[in-house]
Amino acid sequence: MTTQTTATAPSTTSENAAPARVRPPRATRPNGQWKVDGTTPLNHNEEFKQEAAPLGVRDRIESVYAHQGFDSIADDDLHGRFRWWGLYTQRKPGIDGGRTATLEPHELEDEYFMLRVRSDGQALDPAALRVLGGISADFGRGSADITDRQNIQYHWIEIESMPEIWRRLDTVGLETTTACGDSPRGFLGSPVAGIAADEIIDPTPVIHEIKRRYIGDPELANLPRKFKTAITGHPSLDVVHEINDISLVGVVHPELGPGYDLWVGGALSTTPRLGERLGVFVTEDQAPDVWHGVIRIFRDYGYRRLRNKARLKFLLADWGTEKFREVLEGEYLGYALPDGPAPAPATRPGDHVGVHEQKDGRFYVGAAPVVGRVGGNTLTGLADLIEKVGADSARLTAHQKVVVLGVPGDRVDELVAGLEPLGLTARPSLFRRSTIACTGIEFCKLAIVDTKDTAARVIGELEERLGDVTARVDRPIELNVNGCPNSCARIQTADIGLKGQIITVDGEQMPGFQVHLGGGLVGEGRDAGELGRTVRGLKVPAAEVGDYVERVVRRYDAEHTGGETFAQWAHRADEEALR
Known part of the structure; x- marks a missing residue:
């Protein structure tokens, strides 16, 4: 797992050497765009990211804070850099909502943490589910939620527990690296990748390659704000692609075959904006480079002066899709991408709830907890059930659901019945x-x-x-x-x-x-x-x-x-x- 000790400005090596055909003009007032205004920090958030690189805080957690306790944590680590490893202080009990905007962070926070574990569309085998359930039981007071970003989120985590939690996650290929912070957050991947009978393209190789190359990369650990990714090859459009900073959506090009349609600049919050197509077709081999190009545009040209204007959607709104495509192709890729088709509207819900046949003749079964709450006993019980019926694994969804994969046809009813005592149901009510x-x-x-x-x-x-x-x-x-x-x-x-x-x-x-x-x-x-x-x-x-x-x-x-x-x-x- 990669850590860093120094902050990095945009590279000036050959990877960025190709000139862009359109260079954005210098603003009257600096917006903190590194390639326009330079890298001088314009607010404290930008200062602490350059003073000590955020990914380097893991070393301090493991060597200092986990031994000396909560009171030993430096303020910029506690309220800033910890996020790069999935940690936020949680709310102190008993503070009503009317006081949320009037109290300082230290007045609102408890000495416990929310911890976010990214799944990135990964198939969670029984061993992984048991690790996730064990962390909940041993360190999180039984808490665990499936988020709508396909993460597992814990509460009541103490700083002293983090080295052991990371050790356990490492054993099953899971991580908290850049699960929060101004960084590439957890990816949304199709929960039925590689198994659905009607899949256009399996996004698993692309997700794995992007993660292998770039998650934990110091060059991408200081972005203007968060950067959210979604990748699917399923026609249900199961990764809510329009509200991510970058989305790759499976399509079939009439001449080039299966690949991806590229969307950028989506995000909600207080200024919602749906993402837009750039109109290009991206092959599987090109997809990691295209992802890398888009995130570097955000790093280099994103607005850093004001936090509430620092998402990619604001840059896209100012540039437009034509200019964004020109900069991506001319400055960051060095080649043009072909025009491509748009994805067809989804023909069924993307939560995958219910029983569905896979392309190999087995079945996948989507089940609903209540608003994403699962807990350690549910995760561990799910591992036991998967093994009992001879299924393969489970994935999380962007709708706070879980999908069990590889269920033998003659064991589907047994699995469906076994999910109910765990607080999961494959036949939920409408709401x-x-x-x-x-x-x-x-x-x-x-x-x-x-x-x-x-x-x-x-x-x-x-x-x-x-x-x-x-x-x-x-x-x-x-x-x-x-x-x-x-x-x-x-x-x-x-x-x-x-x-x-x-x-x-x-x-x-x-x-x-x-x-x-x-x-x-x-x-x-x-x-x-x-x-x-x-x-x-x-x-x-x-x-x-x-x-x-x-x-x-x-x-x-x-x-x-x-x-x-x-x-x-x-x-x-x-x-x-x-x-």
């Missing part, structure tokens, strides 16, 4: 299947309201109340619950997205949600992604979320026409129908 939630106020220092428990309660309420409606609805209605405006749970691209905030009802402040309706990505009935709409003044108390969702779903059930989706109806309905 258990389609609801995701971020960490929320229980552990997150940015959160304002509870999310996981609220969402679990609402699922139970809707299962009781909407049985008659869900029997008539033939497709999921996504309910995404987020504890703050940052949209880790993708609220703007859900059928019903809930953004946590403190609201005032009859003069009383309480936790509640702003509602986004009708969002979605390319899929069945939708040729392009679309952000959800908001209804002026519509805010729902947390205690009344179930009532609201029931009301709006029943209105949809009564008013939609033919095959009209919830999102299509929500965009045409008048505001009164959405209240």
